[in-house]
Amino acid sequence: MDDWDEKIKKKLQNDQLISKKAEDIFNNFLKEDERMDKKDIKELNSKPRKKVWTKILATAACLLVLIGGNIYASTKGYGNIFFLIKYLFTGENITTTDKNDILSDRDIAISYETIKLTENIKMQIRNLRIKDNNAELILIINENYDEYDLNMLTLNYKVYNSKGELICAQNSSKKTQNENVYQEKLLLKNVDINDNILILEVYQSNNTKIAKITIDINTKEIAIEGEKEALKKISEIELKDFFAIITAHDEQWTNNEDARILLTREVIESGLAKVEGINTELGNIYKVEDVNNLLESMGYDRIPDSFKKGLMYTKRKINGIEYFDQLDERRNFFKNTVFNINDLSYCGGIYTASFNYAFIHPSLAYDLEDNYDINIKNATIYFKVNEDTKYSTFRVIKYEKNTEEFIDNTLEIENNTTQENKTETVKNETTEDILKRIKTYLSNVNNDSISNNYNIKVRFRKFENNTTQKDIQTSTMILSSLIGRINDNINNIDNKTTYAEWCSRKMTYDREKYSMMFTYRNHQSHIYWGETEDENQIVIMWYDENRNDMEINKINLNINAKTIFDDLMGQYGNGDTTESNQQENTNNENELSEEIKYLTNGTGQWNLYNVYLNDRQNNIYKEVPMEDITDNPVTTGIQFNKNGTFVGNVIGVQNEHTGTYSITNSIITLKFKNQTIKLEWAPNSIKFRQQYGKYEIIYEKKE
Amino acid sequence: MKDVVLAKDGDKEAFMRLIDGIKFKLYKTGMSILKNDDDTCDAIQETLINAYEKIHTLKDDQCFDSWIIKILIFKCYDIIRKNQKIIKTNEKLEAKAEVFYEMYCEESELEIILKQIDKDLKMVVVLYYYDDLSISSISNILNIPEGTVKTRLLRARKAIEKIYKGGEKNG
Numbered sequence A: 001m002d003d004w005d006e007k008i009k010k011k012l013q014n015d016q017l018i019s020k021k022a023e024d025i026f027n028n029f030l031k032e033d034e035r036m037d038k039k040d041i042k043e044l045n046s047k048p049r050k051k052v053w054t055k056i057l058a059t060a061a062c063l064l065v066l067i068g069g070n071i072y073a074s075t076k077g078y079g080n081i082f083f084l085i086k087y088l089f090t091g092e093n094i095t096t097t098d099k100n101d102i103l104s105d106r107d108i109a110i111s112y113e114t115i116k117l118t119e120n121i122k123m124q125i126r127n128l129r130i131k132d133n134n135a136e137l138i139l140i141i142n143e144n145y146d147e148y149d150l151n152m153l154t155l156n157y158k159v160y161n162s163k164g165e166l167i168c169a170q171n172s173s174k175k176t177q178n179e180n181v182y183q184e185k186l187l188l189k190n191v192d193i194n195d196n197i198l199i200l201e202v203y204q205s206n207n208t209k210i211a212k213i214t215i216d217i218n219t220k221e222i223a224i225e226g227e228k229e230a231l232k233k234i235s236e237i238e239l240k241d242f243f244a245i246i247t248a249h250d251e252q253w254t255n256n257e258d259a260r261i262l263l264t265r266e267v268i269e270s271g272l273a274k275v276e277g278i279n280t281e282l283g284n285i286y287k288v289e290d291v292n293n294l295l296e297s298m299g300y301d302r303i304p305d306s307f308k309k310g311l312m313y314t315k316r317k318i319n320g321i322e323y324f325d326q327l328d329e330r331r332n333f334f335k336n337t338v339f340n341i342n343d344l345s346y347c348g349g350i351y352t353a354s355f356n357y358a359f360i361h362p363s364l365a366y367d368l369e370d371n372y373d374i375n376i377k378n379a380t381i382y383f384k385v386n387e388d389t390k391y392s393t394f395r396v397i398k399y400e401k402n403t404e405e406f407i408d409n410t411l412e413i414e415n416n417t418t419q420e421n422k423t424e425t426v427k428n429e430t431t432e433d434i435l436k437r438i439k440t441y442l443s444n445v446n447n448d449s450i451s452n453n454y455n456i457k458v459r460f461r462k463f464e465n466n467t468t469q470k471d472i473q474t475s476t477m478i479l480s481s482l483i484g485r486i487n488d489n490i491n492n493i494d495n496k497t498t499y500a501e502w503c504s505r506k507m508t509y510d511r512e513k514y515s516m517m518f519t520y521r522n523h524q525s526h527i528y529w530g531e532t533e534d535e536n537q538i539v540i541m542w543y544d545e546n547r548n549d550m551e552i553n554k555i556n557l558n559i560n561a562k563t564i565f566d567d568l569m570g571q572y573g574n575g576d577t578t579e580s581n582q583q584e585n586t587n588n589e590n591e592l593s594e595e596i597k598y599l600t601n602g603t604g605q606w607n608l609y610n611v612y613l614n615d616r617q618n619n620i621y622k623e624v625p626m627e628d629i630t631d632n633p634v635t636t637g638i639q640f641n642k643n644g645t646f647v648g649n650v651i652g653v654q655n656e657h658t659g660t661y662s663i664t665n666s667i668i669t670l671k672f673k674n675q676t677i678k679l680e681w682a683p684n685s686i687k688f689r690q691q692y693g694k695y696e697i698i699y700e701k702k703e
Numbered sequence B: 001m002k003d004v005v006l007a008k009d010g011d012k013e014a015f016m017r018l019i020d021g022i023k024f025k026l027y028k029t030g031m032s033i034l035k036n037d038d039d040t041c042d043a044i045q046e047t048l049i050n051a052y053e054k055i056h057t058l059k060d061d062q063c064f065d066s067w068i069i070k071i072l073i074f075k076c077y078d079i080i081r082k083n084q085k086i087i088k089t090n091e092k093l094e095a096k097a098e099v100f101y102e103m104y105c106e107e108s109e110l111e112i113i114l115k116q117i118d119k120d121l122k123m124v125v126v127l128y129y130y131d132d133l134s135i136s137s138i139s140n141i142l143n144i145p146e147g148t149v150k151t152r153l154l155r156a157r158k159a160i161e162k163i164y165k166g167g168e169k170n171g
Helices: A002-013 A020-028 A038-045 A053-075 A081-090 A236-248 A257-269 A288-298 A362-366 A417-424 A431-443 A469-474 A489-494 A561-574 A586-593 B002-008 B012-034 B037-057 B061-084 B090-099 B109-116 B119-130 B135-142 B146-170
Strands: A106-109 A114-116 A121-131 A134-143 A155-161 A166-171 A181-188 A197-204 A209-216 A221-224 A278-280 A283-287 A313-318 A321-326 A337-347 A350-358 A374-385 A394-407 A453-463 A476-487 A516-521 A524-529 A537-544 A549-556 A645-654 A661-673 A676-681 A686-691 A694-699
Touching (some): A002 B119, A020 B037, A053 A081, A121 A197, A121 A209, A134 A155, A155 A181, A236 A257, A236 A337, A236 A350, A236 A394, A257 A313, A283 A288, A288 A394, B002 B012, B002 B061, B012 B037, B012 B061, B012 B119, B037 B061, B109 B119, B119 B146
Parallel strands (some): A453 A549
Antiparallel strands (some): A106 A121, A114 A121, A121 A134, A134 A181, A155 A166, A155 A197, A197 A209, A209 A221, A278 A283, A283 A321, A337 A350, A453 A476, A516 A524, A524 A537, A537 A549, A645 A661, A661 A676, A686 A694
């Protein structure tokens, strides 16, 4: 059919003949010498009124006679002019006090209350006119569209009695598109006079129900379905979270499939939607069907079936079910922070909320004390509460972004953990204070039991091609090579560098030249080295909060890892000795000691480190803290020298084939060469194998 | 769409470019209703004036074409109404339009088809195949449900297929 349609279109659209007169109209419209002001156009557009005086006068005269006659007749006790005329002929003298004897039909006024059906349509249920077994329900509809709005609705109506029986099904009798206010007369058949309840349902022409209204004719009460339920309390916290995510997607929400999938993922991961995912090596993936249901329930378009591969997502099938897979697991998304909901109102099933929000970068948490301007924005969202809240509680009807304002850091922020940090931040705070603040910010939980000693694990990421971030995704392997134990004695020694400074945005003392942008996501933070976010100088740190360990992964794209490491470790050369044992490679000590620059104290003592081999892609990821090794507690430690050679122990590795964990000790040598890390030697059968463009660890048990 | 934005800001050149891109559609749509070059030109004139004045009210910039076609259709019905004085419904408007049939300047492929299909299908054929509008836009313009639009298109396709295949057989 589509081919045929195209064929027809091609044939018909070839016709481009128009008359000369029409061509002139198009060509001369708005020409220089014929330019029209808007005023002229308005005058042109105004239509001359036709006055039909004779008709008006005749109608007025008839009405006068009728009204006058009725007034006269009623004053004389005849009800209306027709009874008067009847009496004049029949001469009857009837008296009665029962209205029903006199009246042939009933006109019951119901209400002048305005009901808002949609943003553009209001309704009044004015009268019910009953005659015999039939009735007319009179509605006044007020529509407010732009003149040529393409989304004008045509209304259809159904009316039921209190028993649920359909007594009217009628389409709108609206005559022309241009009518703003018009009357609808719904003809009700077989009406029971004693039944005082009517249920009116209003539909769009495509049978979507707009409203269900219950009318009590006796009490004149009108109840709109869902109105009372909808007015029950909404969670402000949930609403703010919802707005925070929606506003962060405001520029992409209708057009970009990747952004819509990202939006639903964030809604899910924020706990706003109850959707189960499957955990993979790249994080959770979600069923296409669930994502689409969630999008629909939030008021967005579904992802087209034709979507296969986007910038950030692709589809894959597992056991016959399609999932949106994450290609770029490190793509960050930060929702906004909603401060205050200024206005919240409800009408006709639709809520309107106006609120202030801003994007607060995690690094700014530490800058609120300083003079840092935050962009405060305002938005208005029209939304509904879904009946089925499995996927989403709220459905967006319309979103309006308002003007931006700038304020200084005197903003009062509600319900924000940074408020706590703000009050706790003092100048010259100790390392412990800083770490406590970081901990509070990251985990949102105050943890008083922070140890003074922190393990730092440094891992180096290995690349096939170091040019683009995408390449990192497809060919990486994480090697952990260093673990350092830094305590706050370091700070006391030289008073220069602390662990905490790696996490803070501002660098002081010798590190001032490095300005770091710090971003946080789950248990991962990215540190961009330099004045701007330079993709070539990224350090990624993973935080293991449970054990108070900080893991630092470095990723460098075009810079020698050693150089990065030099920068990062920097002044740590004056680190104190730890409680770890001395390393055992004393044979090599003399050879290397002269070249050792890092992680030793001033006396030349070695610091001891554990080395973990880790292939994150294959879930070979198990670390054994030194304290847990009972079989062979001695480790040799790592040495880092000018040539970029690491020698260390592999403490634990997970067998990728059996999935079991086993402890092993082996000595490996890692070399930095041309920005890659390559395994030099692994006598205990830890081998690296390149497969499908990425490195894998294959564990072979030595017989 | 860039021209729409500019035209909304008052750029007359941009508005002229927009009109230039749609003039054939406007003319053919008008002729299919009014069957009369003079009346069609009047309708076009009034449409251009109205569109120029009201373009700032256009909400969705991508819908400029269907928006201005809708204006044109209403102007055509206004002209028919003026000439007839009593017109009740859109169906009757289209029927009345037949009464005012006059000679075209030239008979095109579109006009050949329109002559041979049922009158309730004519508008959907023009709007869908010539003006290249979507089903939902047509539904809005003609104020009929989308299902009805699809049904009419299906009938129109079959009718056009018959016309073409009949033509191929003979020619």
